[in-house]
Amino acid sequence: MKIDLMKSLLVATTALLALSGPVHAQDAKPAYAPVTDEMLANPPAQDWLMYRGAYNNQGYSALDLINKDTVGKLQLAWAWPMAEAGIQETAPLVHDGIMFLQTNNNIVEALNAKTGDLIWQYRHVLPEIPASWSYQANQARRQKNSIALYQDKVILTTADAKIVVLSAVDGKVVWEKQVLDYNLGYSYTVGPIIADGKIITAISGCSIAGTAGGCYIFAHDVNTGDELWRFNTIDDPNNPKQEASWGDVPAENRWGGTPWTTGSYDPATKTTFWGIGMPGPYSELIRGSGDGSVLYTNSTLAIDIETGKLKWYYQHLPRDNWDLDSPYERILVDQDVDGKTQHLLVTAAGKNGIVFALDRDTGKYLWHKDTVVQNVVKSIDPDGTVNINTDLISKAVGEEHLVCASVSGGKLWMTGSYSPLTQAYYVPLTEACNTVAPTQTEFTAGNAVGAVKFGPRVLPEGITDAGLLDAVSINPTQGDHIWQARSRPSMTSSVLATAGGLVFGGDAARDIKAWDQKTGDIVWTQRLNAPVGGYPSTYEIDGEQYLVVPTGYSNAASSISSAFPEIPLPTGSGNSIFVFKLPKATN
Amino acid sequence: MPFKLKRIAAPLGIATLVCGALSAGSAMAGNFTAEQAAAGQTAFNSNCSQCHGRNLEGIEAPALAGPDVMQNWDTAGGLYDFISVAMPPSAPGKLGEETYVNIIAYILQFNGATPDDKPLTSDRDYAISLPGETAAGAASVSAAALDAGGAAAPAADAAAPTEPAVAVPQAFTWGKQLPGGPAPAEQAAAAPAAATSTIPQAFTWGKQLPTVGN
Numbered sequence: 001m002k003i004d005l006m007k008s009l010l011v012a013t014t015a016l017l018a019l020s021g022p023v024h025a026q027d028a029k030p031a032y033a034p035v036t037d038e039m040l041a042n043p044p045a046q047d048w049l050m051y052r053g054a055y056n057n058q059g060y061s062a063l064d065l066i067n068k069d070t071v072g073k074l075q076l077a078w079a080w081p082m083a084e085a086g087i088q089e090t091a092p093l094v095h096d097g098i099m100f101l102q103t104n105n106n107i108v109e110a111l112n113a114k115t116g117d118l119i120w121q122y123r124h125v126l127p128e129i130p131a132s133w134s135y136q137a138n139q140a141r142r143q144k145n146s147i148a149l150y151q152d153k154v155i156l157t158t159a160d161a162k163i164v165v166l167s168a169v170d171g172k173v174v175w176e177k178q179v180l181d182y183n184l185g186y187s188y189t190v191g192p193i194i195a196d197g198k199i200i201t202a203i204s205g206c207s208i209a210g211t212a213g214g215c216y217i218f219a220h221d222v223n224t225g226d227e228l229w230r231f232n233t234i235d236d237p238n239n240p241k242q243e244a245s246w247g248d249v250p251a252e253n254r255w256g257g258t259p260w261t262t263g264s265y266d267p268a269t270k271t272t273f274w275g276i277g278m279p280g281p282y283s284e285l286i287r288g289s290g291d292g293s294v295l296y297t298n299s300t301l302a303i304d305i306e307t308g309k310l311k312w313y314y315q316h317l318p319r320d321n322w323d324l325d326s327p328y329e330r331i332l333v334d335q336d337v338d339g340k341t342q343h344l345l346v347t348a349a350g351k352n353g354i355v356f357a358l359d360r361d362t363g364k365y366l367w368h369k370d371t372v373v374q375n376v377v378k379s380i381d382p383d384g385t386v387n388i389n390t391d392l393i394s395k396a397v398g399e400e401h402l403v404c405a406s407v408s409g410g411k412l413w414m415t416g417s418y419s420p421l422t423q424a425y426y427v428p429l430t431e432a433c434n435t436v437a438p439t440q441t442e443f444t445a446g447n448a449v450g451a452v453k454f455g456p457r458v459l460p461e462g463i464t465d466a467g468l469l470d471a472v473s474i475n476p477t478q479g480d481h482i483w484q485a486r487s488r489p490s491m492t493s494s495v496l497a498t499a500g501g502l503v504f505g506g507d508a509a510r511d512i513k514a515w516d517q518k519t520g521d522i523v524w525t526q527r528l529n530a531p532v533g534g535y536p537s538t539y540e541i542d543g544e545q546y547l548v549v550p551t552g553y554s555n556a557a558s559s560i561s562s563a564f565p566e567i568p569l570p571t572g573s574g575n576s577i578f579v580f581k582l583p584k585a586t587n
Numbered sequence: 588m589p590f591k592l593k594r595i596a597a598p599l600g601i602a603t604l605v606c607g608a609l610s611a612g613s614a615m616a617g618n619f620t621a622e623q624a625a626a627g628q629t630a631f632n633s634n635c636s637q638c639h640g641r642n643l644e645g646i647e648a649p650a651l652a653g654p655d656v657m658q659n660w661d662t663a664g665g666l667y668d669f670i671s672v673a674m675p676p677s678a679p680g681k682l683g684e685e686t687y688v689n690i691i692a693y694i695l696q697f698n699g700a701t702p703d704d705k706p707l708t709s710d711r712d713y714a715i716s717l718p719g720e721t722a723a724g725a726a727s728v729s730a731a732a733l734d735a736g737g738a739a740a741p742a743a744d745a746a747a748p749t750e751p752a753v754a755v756p757q758a759f760t761w762g763k764q765l766p767g768g769p770a771p772a773e774q775a776a777a778a779p780a781a782a783t784s785t786i787p788q789a790f791t792w793g794k795q796l797p798t799v800g801n
Contacts, residue, residue: 087647130753131642134650141647209755212787253759253790281758281789285766285797288759288790396767396797398661440768440796441658442761443788445753447650451789453661456673553647558638558676569677571637573647 032169033096034151040194041267046540048094051146051191052415053537056332057264059417060497061538065545066582067500071514071524074580077546078116082575083107083123086141088533088552089413091191091494092577095149097541098168099548101577102147102191105140106158110171114541116579120171126160127182133446136208139187142555144413146191146262146535148199150222157188157201163220177225179203179218184210185446193272195265196305197222200272202259206234207280207450209443213251215258217274217301219308229308233257233276233296236310245295249288255280255449257297261327261413266343266360270305273332273360275349277325281451283438284321285394293318298326298350302363312363316349316356317377318386321393322403322436323450324376326350329415332360333474335423342476346418348427351410352376355425355472355479369479371470372411372429373460375404394438404433406457408559414505415535417497418474422517424482426503428491429468432457432560457560466490466563467507471520483520488564492554493532504547506532508557509567512549512578530574531557547580618663618715619692619700619707627693630686634675643697651694654718663691663707663715684709699723753786760791767798 035049043049045062052059066074082090086104093100099113106124111117126140140159148155153174154166160182165174179201180186185208193200198219206215213235219228234257236242246254256279263274279297281287287294298317303310316326326349333344345360353371358364365384379387392401405411409430416427435455443449459466467487472479487507495505497517502524506512508531514524534550552575561569632641638648650656660666671687672680682690692707698721707715762771771793 085647131644132653134645134653134656138645138647138649209757209787210753212756249759249790252756253787281791286758286760286789286791288794396799397765398767399799437661438796439659439661440760440765440789440792441655442792443755443757443786444653444655445755445786447653447655449758449787449789451659451758453659453665454669456669458672558648559673561676562673562679565679565681571675571677 032098032152035095035149036151040150048092048537048539049149050093050193051091051148051262052329052535055193055195055265055267057329058331058333058497059415059494059535060419062499063538063540063545064499065540066498066502066538066547068502068516068523070582071500071502073582074524074526074547075583077579077581079576079578080111080116082552082577083109083121085573085575086143086553087555088550088575089142089144090533090550091146091535092537092548092550093147093149094537094539100147100149100154100168102143102156103575104143106143106156106164108147108154108156108166108171110168113539113546122166122171122173124156124158124164126158129182129446132444135448136185136187136205136446139189139205142189144189144260148192148194150194155192155194155199157190157192159187159189161186161188161203161205163192163199163201163225165225175225177220179220180216184208186211190260190262193263193265194222195267195272196270198228198305200263200265200305202263202274204258204260206258207255207448209447209449210445212253212255215256217259217303219305231301231303231308231310233259233301234279236296239295239310242295245293247288247290247292253288259327260325261329261415264330264332265305266332269361271302271311271360272305273330273345274301274303275327275330275347276301277327278320278323280449282321282323282436283394283452284319285397285438286440286451291319294320298324300330300345300347300349300358300363302360314358314363314365314384316354316386317352317388319388319393322376323407323452324351324405324410328411328413331416331418331425333418335475337476344474344476346425346474348411348416348425348429351407351412352405353410353427353429355427357474357476357479366476367478369472369481371427371472372431372468373404373433373463374410394436397440398437400435400437402433403436404460405430406432406434406559407436407454408432408457408555412556414491414556415494417495417503419497419503419517421499421501422482423474424517425472425474425479426495426497426517427470427472428493428495428505429470430466430490430556430560431460431463431468432466432563433460434458456562459563464488466560469495469503469505469515469520471517485515485520485522489567490556490560490563492556493550494535496536496538498538504536504549506536506549506551508554508561508564508569510551512536526580528578529576530570530572544581544584549578549580551576551578618705618720619695619702620704621702623689623692623707624696624702627689627691630682631690631693634682635690638675643694652698654721657698657717657721660717662717663695666691666694666717667709695720755786757786757788758790758792760794760796761788762792763794763796765791765794765796768794768796770795
């Protein structure tokens with residue numbers, strides 16, 4: 001039979017090329033349900049369509065088959081070794097039964113999300129850079145978070161500053177665009193948002209010497225790649241206050257302002273919200289900016305997605321002297337209070353771990369709540385003005401201060417989740433301090449402009465547990481701690497909240513855990529091969545809920561491992577994903 | 588303990604502390620022996636290279652080679668204070684003082700410092716200047732890699748500029764005298780690439796910055 005023969009050939013060929021997937025006999029082209037604008041606005045519960053599940057960056061899933069009663073029965077469904085070593089910060093996406101997994105060096109793999117079979121693999125070819133560009137080389141080995149799905153495409157940002165659009169069906173390149181010059185130090189380390197027909201991206205590498213004067217959020221046309229607008233986070237000619245905040249320092253001697261966490265998007269107001277990182281050089285003594293607040297570093301930016309114009313900004317940490325970036329997740333929360341819907345933006349904005357609530361329509365400060373030990377912010381005025389501890393500002397080269405949180409956090413890239421069930425924000429944190437002393441260094445190509453000597457990360461005085469999962473209540477008036485779960489090892493993964501009443505996350509001791517959202521009780525633990533990393537997420541296929549847990553090499557583990565020497569870290573990279581589900585009988 | 592580790596555990600609000608200034612050392616005697624560097628290379632390759640790279644180029648962890656790395660760590664004692672507490676992550680602080688000192692000797696040698704007959708000891712080396720000791724070799728880290736038995740640096744991509752010619756902006760203060768900082772002339776001496784490089788520098792580079800205790 002001719003058709004049977006073709007089937008056999010197809011099977012053989014696809015097995016050889018690792019191109020399995022849903023193959024149809026009459027039509028060799030695999031079927032794939034396009035990701036529509038409607039899906040992006042209202043993601044189906046069974047999918048994990050984008051970085052944090054939805055435009056609001058809540059990191060919440062409406063799936064509830066895995067819940068407080070059933071979680072103890074989770075079993076391993078399949079596991080997969082990642083294609084590349086390096087620091088492990090991946091956010092697997094799932095749509096139409098396919099898992100899209102990005103790893104370091106911009107390798108993307110499509111896997112059958114039910115069986116773990118490889119469907120296709122894309123390996124981006126990065127240019128070779130000089131061996132001495134060590135900081136820049138490391139960017140390719142610490143890719144943060146995600147890719148994006150749109151229609152029948154996978155959209156990728158790369159360590160050599162390109163947008164690459166792949167076919168979701170076979171992983172072939174549809175088009176690619178060089179956005180900025182990697183020779184200057186620019187690279188993408190965070191993934192895009194797809195909204196309003198645009199690819200919204202933010203460049204990284206802005207603390208590398210050659211990138212002086214410009215760090216950008218971009219919009220490109222999702223079909224053509226044409227640039228529609230860009231916003232420079234460290235040089236805004238439309239705002240004299242921004243220019244003045246750098247003192248005498250001209251744009252060509254400014255660095256930093258990197259928006260290194262994927263932003264959120266409010267379709268109702270067509271506004272995209274991004275957090276911005278620290279200024280460079282780190283110390284104002286070396287920076288030359290005096291007591292200026294160095295805008296828009298360590299701020300939240302609300303940008304009109306149609307025009308790229310700034311609607312408002314709020315600075316969480318002015319006059320940073322300690323590399324305490326504030327780029328982390330901006331979470332959008334709507335709450336009905338006294339018959340009125342409140343539009344909140346909630347964020348543990350920066351490394352010092354302070355949780356802020358803002359009115360996201362106006363940028364008005366509502367409240368803040370401390371989490372980990374920190375000594376850089378003394379107080380915040382009712383109007384939102386942040387008063388820093390000027391005693392910790394070095395006035396001379398080599399002048400050293402003990403600063404909390406540390407350059408490694410406090411808060412780091414690991415992202416918190418908001419649960420509508422409990423109206424709480426679950427934030428993974430580390431208790432840590434380090435000494436900071438400015439140095440006067442000549443900058444070299446491909447390397448950072450920090451010009452600071454950091455001491456080792458140490459626990460704050462009187463604290464013996466590095467790890468903290470803080471559950472902070474969210475409302476328009478004042479947040480508070482619902483519970484705080486402390487542990488000897490540091491938290492090393494983002495967390496996932498689900499309608500099953502659980503929060504999933506993991507630590508340097510290789511344990512993936514589930515906490516009860518209401519009480520903080522640990523209701524499930526499973527030890528894995530390496531520190532839990534990336535972004536645990538969940539999806540459903542054929543009536544079964546799956547939990548995917550990334551593991552691997554972690555900065556959040558290695559930087560503070562001296563605080564828990566009884567828990568040795570593995571020296572192998574171990575970058576993997578583990579996929580769990582309930583036994584059939586349980587469902 | 589010869590090194591002043593106790594300051595790491597100091598309480599919050601601690602007063603300022605003085606590090607060795609760039610001018611504390613100068614490019615001359617090695618202050619470590621060839622035997623120490625050889626033992627340090629073995630220890631480094633066994634305990635550190637899987638993250639920092641056989642050529643100290645950095646893989647998962649930061650690079651340990653290059654003039655800016657030396658300038659940021661500032662002194663041998665500053666580097667010791669860090670690694671003897673935090674490294675390696677799988678056994679932090681557990682390698683023993685002699686091994687940590689040897690590893691520092693190897694890092695010095697890799698970066699271009701020349702050994703002599705005076706061993707690096709923990710009594711007198713707190714203020715040994717890393718940029719000063721390595722200045723002679725800092726311009727040729729690739730050559731040092733070969734000397735140390737490492738591989739040559741990979742050829743640059745055709746689109747990438749060759750290393751010595753790359754110009755980057757410097758800090759606004761670069762070339763200025765900052766308190767506690769080296770005189771502008773010493774900055775140039777500590778950073779041998781400066782004469783041929785137009786790399787961007789800090790706004791304060793080359794300026795006189797205040798010194799601790801001034």
